[in-house]
Amino acid sequence: MSVDGGVTIFWGDDEHRFRLAIGQFRELQECVNLRRIKLGAGIVGPMSLLNALRTSDAWPDDVRDILRLGLVGGGMEPKDAHRLLRTYFDDVDRYPPLTHMRPAFLILTAGFTGPIGGADDEDSKKKPVTTETPTPPSTSDASTARAPP
Numbered sequence: 001m002s003v004d005g006g007v008t009i010f011w012g013d014d015e016h017r018f019r020l021a022i023g024q025f026r027e028l029q030e031c032v033n034l035r036r037i038k039l040g041a042g043i044v045g046p047m048s049l050l051n052a053l054r055t056s057d058a059w060p061d062d063v064r065d066i067l068r069l070g071l072v073g074g075g076m077e078p079k080d081a082h083r084l085l086r087t088y089f090d091d092v093d094r095y096p097p098l099t100h101m102r103p104a105f106l107i108l109t110a111g112f113t114g115p116i117g118g119a120d121d122e123d124s125k126k127k128p129v130t131t132e133t134p135t136p137p138s139t140s141d142a143s144t145a146r147a148p149p
Contacts, residue, residue, distance in 0.1 A: 013084070018107040019075075020066075063089075066107055
């Protein structure tokens, strides 16, 4: 995974770069939920879609949209992404739908995580991260006195 939330994986015929930036996420949300609204199904959020991929229960068109938008977000021309999808996704006799679940899961996960360590990745390596608030030392004499025997 790269610092911009992209991921390079082998899919179809070669290694390809996939990336879901905010524009691709918005289009994905629209495609996924418009499809459900037309069918009278409930809409899903991005984490529900990720969980559906994790359990191999995502709708095939949702998986296809993740792959398509990831390829375009990764720098591929839309017509070239379409050609790859027709060859490697739409040919279910050669490439069953389940074979695309893991790549789609990786693409969506990489899009969610974004920059590793946030925008200040280099700075975060230099500074220790703590979650505890230091407790100031007590100035009370009673707190250090011994209990009577």
